[in-house]
Amino acid sequence: MGHVKFGQDGSVTEVKPEKKNNNNQNKNYQYNRDDKNQGNTSKNNEKYQKNNKGRPYNNERYNNKRTFDQSFPKNNDNKNSKYNKKSYNNDNKKPRYNKKDDNNNNEGEGGLINWASSLEESWNAAKYDLDAAKQQRDVVLFNQLISHFGTQKHLPLALRTFEELTKMKPELYPTVYTFSALINSCVRCGEVQDAKKFHQQMIDEYEIEPNEITFTTLIKGLCTTDNANSIREACNTLKIMKEWNVYPNIRTFNTILRGCLRVGLYKEAQKMFAELKKLKITPDETTYGYLSKALCEAFELKEASKLMQEMHSKKMDHSPAWSALSTSYSLLGDFDKCSEAIKTARLVMSDDLKKNGVTGAGKANLKSVPMFLKLRNEEVDLEIKRAEKFIQQVKQDEQKRNCITKFGIFLKSTRVAFVDGMSDEDKIVPDDIFSNKDRPKKLEICSGLGDWIVDKASKDNKSDWMALEMRHERVFQIWSRMCFENLSNMSVICSEAHAALRERLPESCCDEVYINYPDPPFWEGSKQRLIDAPFLRQVHRVMKPGSNLIIVTDNVGYKNLMLEALKECDDLFESTLGRPFTNKLPEDYGTSYFDRFWNNSRKVTRFYLNYKKI
Numbered sequence: 001m002g003h004v005k006f007g008q009d010g011s012v013t014e015v016k017p018e019k020k021n022n023n024n025q026n027k028n029y030q031y032n033r034d035d036k037n038q039g040n041t042s043k044n045n046e047k048y049q050k051n052n053k054g055r056p057y058n059n060e061r062y063n064n065k066r067t068f069d070q071s072f073p074k075n076n077d078n079k080n081s082k083y084n085k086k087s088y089n090n091d092n093k094k095p096r097y098n099k100k101d102d103n104n105n106n107e108g109e110g111g112l113i114n115w116a117s118s119l120e121e122s123w124n125a126a127k128y129d130l131d132a133a134k135q136q137r138d139v140v141l142f143n144q145l146i147s148h149f150g151t152q153k154h155l156p157l158a159l160r161t162f163e164e165l166t167k168m169k170p171e172l173y174p175t176v177y178t179f180s181a182l183i184n185s186c187v188r189c190g191e192v193q194d195a196k197k198f199h200q201q202m203i204d205e206y207e208i209e210p211n212e213i214t215f216t217t218l219i220k221g222l223c224t225t226d227n228a229n230s231i232r233e234a235c236n237t238l239k240i241m242k243e244w245n246v247y248p249n250i251r252t253f254n255t256i257l258r259g260c261l262r263v264g265l266y267k268e269a270q271k272m273f274a275e276l277k278k279l280k281i282t283p284d285e286t287t288y289g290y291l292s293k294a295l296c297e298a299f300e301l302k303e304a305s306k307l308m309q310e311m312h313s314k315k316m317d318h319s320p321a322w323s324a325l326s327t328s329y330s331l332l333g334d335f336d337k338c339s340e341a342i343k344t345a346r347l348v349m350s351d352d353l354k355k356n357g358v359t360g361a362g363k364a365n366l367k368s369v370p371m372f373l374k375l376r377n378e379e380v381d382l383e384i385k386r387a388e389k390f391i392q393q394v395k396q397d398e399q400k401r402n403c404i405t406k407f408g409i410f411l412k413s414t415r416v417a418f419v420d421g422m423s424d425e426d427k428i429v430p431d432d433i434f435s436n437k438d439r440p441k442k443l444e445i446c447s448g449l450g451d452w453i454v455d456k457a458s459k460d461n462k463s464d465w466m467a468l469e470m471r472h473e474r475v476f477q478i479w480s481r482m483c484f485e486n487l488s489n490m491s492v493i494c495s496e497a498h499a500a501l502r503e504r505l506p507e508s509c510c511d512e513v514y515i516n517y518p519d520p521p522f523w524e525g526s527k528q529r530l531i532d533a534p535f536l537r538q539v540h541r542v543m544k545p546g547s548n549l550i551i552v553t554d555n556v557g558y559k560n561l562m563l564e565a566l567k568e569c570d571d572l573f574e575s576t577l578g579r580p581f582t583n584k585l586p587e588d589y590g591t592s593y594f595d596r597f598w599n600n601s602r603k604v605t606r607f608y609l610n611y612k613k614i
């Protein structure tokens with residue numbers, strides 16, 4: 001059996017494996033570090049099950065002493081097999097894979113989302129490797145394929161490979177590494193419920209003890225849902241770890257702290273930090289940064305300052321935390337402490353650039369500095385400039401110092417609606433938020449950091465603007481910018497979009513609805529995406545007759561999925577452009593964080609959809 005090879009021009013070639021002589025049977029095979037000690041479990045199953053009442057073999061309990069660089073055991077029954085270890089492609093210790101050009105988006109014409117390759121292509125390319133895993137009866141190769149498919153966000157193929165492995169029973173059983181790879185595949189694809197299911201299956205059906213990796217991966221999944229209850233479940237999972245005599249590491253704690261920051265659970269974050277110290281785990285700058293930012297957003301500035309001084313004394317620093325501190329101090333009118341925080345933030349950014357061999361702000365060499373560091377510093381610089389600008393404005397007009405008095409402190413602000421704290425009967429009525437009921441009401445869904453809507457609200461003072469965003473830390477950013485700009489014509493809704501549209505906003509309350517750069521689906525075939533036909537019907541309900549829905553995306557495949565959804569709703573919407581979409585945005589449309597990100601990456605294609613409610 002051969003395999004197919006995909007050329008860059010789209011050509012398909014069948015490649016037959018070379019015939020190998022028996023001398024090749026002793027070539028060494030280097031394992032990935034994480035697959036160390038997995039080995040060929042079939043050799044020990046019979047002996048292990050006799051001693052363990054039929055319980056599946058688990059390498060962590062019954063180590064067959066296979067060394068990291070040991071060669072495959074000889075298979076005397078298949079000496080001439082074309083699936084011997086040399087015929088298996090071990091380049092970089094990964095399964096064979098044909099990459100697809102991610103940058104070829106054909107200006108938006110056709111194609112699915114730019115996943116690394118289509119499911120069919122990826123599966124065809126891996127068939128040979130799957131056959132090799134079956135012939136050699138080695139769970140390591142199955143695990144590598146599952147991990148590979150998870151990395152490429154091809155969840156159906158990861159699940160299919162696991163299914164093929166389970167068919168090998170009783171000769172071959174999954175190991176804790178198998179389930180770690182499978183759980184990680186689910187988490188990477190946003191399927192957290194599936195991750196929980198496999199974690200439980202590992203324990204109940206296969207009686208495999210979870211390890212630090214499986215627990216941390218599951219916690220990561222729970223902490224990326226942007227749901228407060230899931231974060232609390234992640235905190236509880238930490239307790240369950242200790243019941244299994246498995247102890248978290250710094251990565252586990254940082255994952256939970258990040259989740260607490262995303263949903264605003266600063267008290268839970270403090271408890272996690274105390275637990276970390278109790279276990280004598282050394283916090284790093286990420287640990288300090290996440291907790292400090294959570295405290296700043298809750299205006300617990302005394303605790304935040306104390307924590308950041310502790311971080312600074314250990315020669316660790318986190319520039320986003322210092323900029324968050326400067327923002328909170330400036331809003332409270334403590335300009336001296338604000339200036340101190342700004343000064344420290346700039347010093348930290350300068351040190352970051354020097355450590356990476358870069359001089360001159362904004363001139364970072366992307367070959368030597370990670371993109372995330374460059375973008376992070378740019379965002380920090382913008383934030384502290386906003387605080388500095390606000391200080392100067394207050395010096396000229398003392399009335400602007402009272403922005404907190406006017407809008408209320410963040411968690412109690414009259415201009416921020418936290419849906420999680422509402423009763424089932426509570427509604428968000430735009431006419432009750434703003435003083436003038438006759439003014440147009442415009443809604444942006446998924447407002448991110450608020451760049452676009454704050455700019456729009458400041459320029460369009462004849463309309464009232466509402467920002468809808470689910471992540472607590474982003475809501476804080478939007479609210480703080482609203483305060484800095486003294487925008488009386490703006491409010492923020494902290495909620496998941498479906499819930500707000502379905503349960504909170506009244507019918508026909510919006511004159512315009514905008515959705516800018518929504519996150520595309522995690523994987524090909526995923527149903528977990530914002531814009532589909534049911535969501536469009538919810539949007540239609542809150543729009544006034546004749547009002548417009550405007551969507552902007554830079555993802556080719558997601559644009560095509562949106563058009564399919566709009567076609568399903570052709571009785572509700574019609575395009576105002578004379579065609580489904582255009583590649584050109586209106587000149588006065590505005591910019592956001594995503595524009596800065598893609599401009600740095602030299603990706604400038606935008607897809608603009610404008611549909612009218614019928």
